[in-house]
Amino acid sequence: MKKIVLLRHGESAWNKENRFTGWTDVDLTEKGVAEAEKAGETLKEYGFNFDKAYTSYLKRAVKTLNCVLDKMNLDWIPVEKNWRLNEKHYGDLQGLNKAETAGKYGEEQVLIWRRSYDIAPNPLSEKDLRNPHFDYRYHEVPDAELPRTESLKDTIERIMPYWESDIFPSLKTAHTLLVVAHGNSLRGIIKHLKNISDEDIVKLNLPTAVPYVFEFDENLNVSNDYFLGNPEEIKKLMEAVANQGKKK
Numbered sequence: 001m002k003k004i005v006l007l008r009h010g011e012s013a014w015n016k017e018n019r020f021t022g023w024t025d026v027d028l029t030e031k032g033v034a035e036a037e038k039a040g041e042t043l044k045e046y047g048f049n050f051d052k053a054y055t056s057y058l059k060r061a062v063k064t065l066n067c068v069l070d071k072m073n074l075d076w077i078p079v080e081k082n083w084r085l086n087e088k089h090y091g092d093l094q095g096l097n098k099a100e101t102a103g104k105y106g107e108e109q110v111l112i113w114r115r116s117y118d119i120a121p122n123p124l125s126e127k128d129l130r131n132p133h134f135d136y137r138y139h140e141v142p143d144a145e146l147p148r149t150e151s152l153k154d155t156i157e158r159i160m161p162y163w164e165s166d167i168f169p170s171l172k173t174a175h176t177l178l179v180v181a182h183g184n185s186l187r188g189i190i191k192h193l194k195n196i197s198d199e200d201i202v203k204l205n206l207p208t209a210v211p212y213v214f215e216f217d218e219n220l221n222v223s224n225d226y227f228l229g230n231p232e233e234i235k236k237l238m239e240a241v242a243n244q245g246k247k248k
């Protein structure tokens with residue numbers, strides 16, 4: 001049976017500080033590295049063996065992938081990085097503390113910015129040095145395609161060309177693929193795979209470094225999906241992610 005495992009990176013420095021991160025290239029914390037290693041061990045225990053892995057251009061995802069492959073003795077497999085798997089761009093919220101932002105603008109508004117389907121935060125200004133336009137790693141991406149902010153809808157629209165042209169077609173020859181990315185870029189992929197409505201996607205919160213397995217039938221339709229781990233613990237982790245947008 002063909003499988004794709006989706007994995008959000010381990011805890012990052014700005015997850016720990018509860019700050020909007022988006023395209024900011026922050027590193028993993030020690031806890032984040034430990035979470036990534038645990039994900040690798042879990043995948044190994046369950047007998048997973050990946051043919052190929054995909055990740056974003058952001059180091060919290062790249063390093064999580066490296067930790068997982070190291071624990072699985074799969075350092076040798078082909079890995080493809082693509083900017084299209086980056087996190088949702090959080091516009092001018094990037095760097096702000098989520099609880100403080102909820103205190104200032106209200107929890108409802110923060111929920112809209114974090115989880116709504118088609119509403120994006122205010123964009124970064126053209127001159128803002130955090131604008132991806134100034135970052136060499138994106139120099140081959142046409143400027144018109146580089147975001148200054150994104151809704152989930154925008155994020156899905158930039159991921160899908162890569163999903164449809166590279167990741168999904170490689171399932172025809174590969175058995176099992178690993179995609180290590182981010183809370184919202186993965187919500188976008190999950191929305192697509194499970195056909196989740198624009199309303200229901202608001203409720204999905206992904207915990208860091210918990211493998212999420214998708215199984216496909218012979219026609220490459222999704223036949224089953226499940227997280228690896230204790231369901232009660234995973235539920236608590238999901239609630240904790242949701243609560244990051246609450247006032248202190």
Ligand SMILES: O=C(O)[C@@H](CO)OP(=O)(O)O
Nearest residue numbers: 019020021022087114183
């Ligand atoms: O800050 C971010 O980039 C994302 C993911 O870490 O956070 P949120 O859960 O608020 O979408």
